Amino acid sequence: MAEQDRRVRRTRRVLRNALFELIFEKGYDRVTVQDVLDRADVGRSTFYAHYRDKEALLLAAFDELSEELRREFGTPMPGADPARPADAVFRFAYGHQPAFRALCGKRGGDVVQRHLRRLLADLLTEHLGLDTVGLPIPADVVAEFCTSATLGLLDWAIDNGFPHDATWLAATYRRLAEPGLTALLAERA
Numbered sequence: 195m196a197e198q199d200r201r202v203r204r205t206r207r208v209l210r211n212a213l214f215e216l217i218f219e220k221g222y223d224r225v226t227v228q229d230v231l232d233r234a235d236v237g238r239s240t241f242y243a244h245y246r247d248k249e250a251l252l253l254a255a256f257d258e259l260s261e262e263l264r265r266e267f268g269t270p271m272p273g274a275d276p277a278r279p280a281d282a283v284f285r286f287a288y289g290h291q292p293a294f295r296a297l298c299g300k301r302g303g304d305v306v307q308r309h310l311r312r313l314l315a316d317l318l319t320e321h322l323g324l325d326t327v328g329l330p331i332p333a334d335v336v337a338e339f340c341t342s343a344t345l346g347l348l349d350w351a352i353d354n355g356f357p358h359d360a361t362w363l364a365a366t367y368r369r370l371a372e373p374g375l376t377a378l379l380a381e382r383a
Contacts, residue, residue, distance in 0.1 A: 205240060206244060209230060209236060209244065209251055210251065210258070211234075211292075212230045212234035212236075213230050213255065213296075214255070214292055214293050214296040216229050216230060216233055217306070218292070222306050223304075223305075225248065226248070227247065230248065230251070249305060252305065252306065252309070253309065255293070256310070259290070259313075260317075262290075263283070263286050263313070263317060266286045276371075276379055277364065277375070278321070279314075279317060279321045280340070280343070280367040280368075280371070281360075281367070283314065284348065284351075284360040284363045287348055287352075288360040291356060294348070297310055298345065298352045310345065315334075315338065315340075318340045318341060319334075322336075324336050329379075330381050331378060336375075336378065340375070343371050347366060
């Protein structure tokens with residue numbers, strides 16, 4: 195049983211890595227299941243035993259990244275540092291550069307961007323407690339602002355070959371966004 199689990203994990207990892215490599219090379223929209231099969235050296239029946247299509251493989255990869263990123267975010271706390279989520283995302287992205295080079299920036303495509311945006315918005319909402327009542331601006335607007343700013347800086351870093359480290363990117367986010375977020379979160383009823 196353990197051997198089978200190991201094979202399943204290995205197959206899924208090989209397929210995920212092949213997808214990320216191909217997205218980076220060609221862009222998500224131009225990658226086919228056959229491309230993934232060829233790159234991963236996996237048979238079609240093996241692929242379909244694990245995933246129904248290319249998007250299901252992508253979503254499974256997002257689920258794995260989401261769990262890792264949730265651990266990086268840590269436990270949400272009232273009065274948490276409003277820039278901490280962006281800092282965690284930048285550190286995580288820099289630690290997983292091959293995946294983020296594929297998922298973000300010019301190569302990602304609409305499907306990738308939509309799922310990544312939803313993931314980050316959910317994590318930011320949870321971490322900052324935006325879903326609690328009392329904000330003078332709707333929580334989804336605040337989450338969208340934070341997500342857009344985070345992804346915008348991350349896209350810039352990726353498209354420019356990660357010219358600075360994660361600490362620099364987090365400090366830049368802080369300078370640009372933290373004063374407004376701190377003031378807004380202080381206005382909670």
